[in-house]
Structures are given as structure tokens and as C-alpha cells.
């Protein structure tokens with residue numbers, strides 16, 4: 001073994017590592033879009049070995065666009081929440097009233113909702129208010145703006161559909177952020193494969209906590225994907241991110257096949 005050979009080999013190895021890091025960043029960008037690079041939450045720096053290192057800034061200032069009325073950007077997974085209040089023609093209707101203490105009635109209403117919108121090409125959300133009022137909110141392909149119902153979300157049980165072929169098979173960042181913020185007690189969503197639910201604790205995490213926990217979970221999933229690609233099955237990334245975020249925030253999270 002000559003020294004030259006060894007140096008070539010070492011250089012080559014370093015280049016491979018660099019390529020893998022770049023590949024990882026590209027894959028992550030592919031999954032989560034420009035949000036990952038464009039927002040200020042994750043900073044990529046190259047260390048002295050030429051490796052990319054991601055770090056999360058702790059400010060969380062852009063989390064959910066603050067307290068102003070928010071409409072969710074239509075690009076799935078973009079994580080960008082606009083503050084212009086131009087909700088893209090989402091509407092709601094009152095469906096009826098049920099006894100909120102009667103779990104059977106609630107389950108029946110949710111079953112009926114799933115049946116009704118199973119094949120829908122836009123999102124809908126059924127909101128069962130703690131007062132017993134039942135509403136359906138109608139959205140678009142990527143989102144449904146339940147903030148139209150304001151305080152009625154507080155303590156509610158709600159469920160929305162993800163359009164077939166559009167699902168990440170778990171809650172989106174927007175789902176998590178808005179449910180944590182609007183006072184939902186239980187938020188459920190379903191798609192062609194799974195049904196998933198979040199049950200919020202009585203002492204709710206604030207927006208900054210939610211935001212930081214989500215970013216941390218995203219980075220940890222990202223790192224796992226790099227160190228052991230078999231650890232997280234392909235297509236399951238969002239489920240693991242939401243699972244880890246919820247664990248940290250003491251939100252009960254479950255996902256079950258339908």
C-alpha cells in the first residue's frame with residue numbers, strides 16, 4: 001500500500017461522505033420542500049470536515065404566523081402560513097346537534113362523516129363542539145380552514161379527510177399547529193389507508209413549544225434516515241415526525257389501519 005493510494009482513498013471517502021450529506025439534504029428538500037431551506041428554523045453549515053450540520057434556531061418566531069388570523073398555504077407540507085386572511089372560499093354548515101356526553105352518538109357521527117367524504121376530492125372537517133353543535137367545514141384539495149368556527153373549536157372533537165393520493169399518512173404540520181392552537185380536545189384525520197388521532201392534554205403546549213418540538217423531531221428523523229435508511233420505512237417519515245413531536249408534547253398520538 002503506497003501512501004499515495006491511501007491519500008487517494010481518504011479523499012475519495014471524504015467525497016463520498018459529502019455526497020451522502022448532499023443527497024440527504026436533497027432528499028429532505030424533496031420531502032419537505034423549500035420550507036426546509038427557506039425558513040430560518042434550520043441552518044445548514046459545513047463543518048471543518050466539509051459535512052453539513054443542521055441546527056434549529058430557538059426563536060420559533062415564525063411559528064404559525066403569530067396570533068393573527070391565519071389561513072394555511074395550499075402547498076401541502078410547505079409549512080407556510082399566510083397572514084393575509086384570504087381564505088380560499090372555505091365554507092361551513094351546521095349539520096345538527098348531539099349529546100356531547102354520549103360517546104356512541106359521537107362515534108356514529110364520525111362514522112357517517114367518513115362514509116360521506118371517503119371519496120371526496122377536497123378536504124372536509126366535521127367539528128363536534130362541546131356544546132353538542134355539529135358542523136361540517138368544506139375546504140380544498142390540500143386544506144380545510146376550521147378557524148372559520150373560531151371559539152367553537154375549544155374542547156371539540158373533530159375529524160377531517162385527506163384526499164386519496166395526497167396524504168402523507170399522518171397529520172401535517174398545519175394540522176398539528178392549528179389543532180394545538182384552536183383548543184381541539186381530540187383531532188382525528190383519515191385517508192385511504194389509516195386513521196390517526198391526537199388527544200391534547202389539559203395543559204396545552206404553547207405555539208413555540210409545538211414549533212420547536214416539531215423542528216427537533218424533523219431533524220432527528222432526518223438524521224435517522226441518514227444513519228440507517230431502514231429504520232424508518234419509506235413513506236412513513238411524517239408519521240414518525242408527528243409521533244416524536246407528540247411524545248415530547250404529551251399529546252396522545254395513535255395511527256391505525258382502516
Ligand SMILES: [Zn+2]
Nearest residue numbers: 171172175189
Ligand atoms: Zn390534514
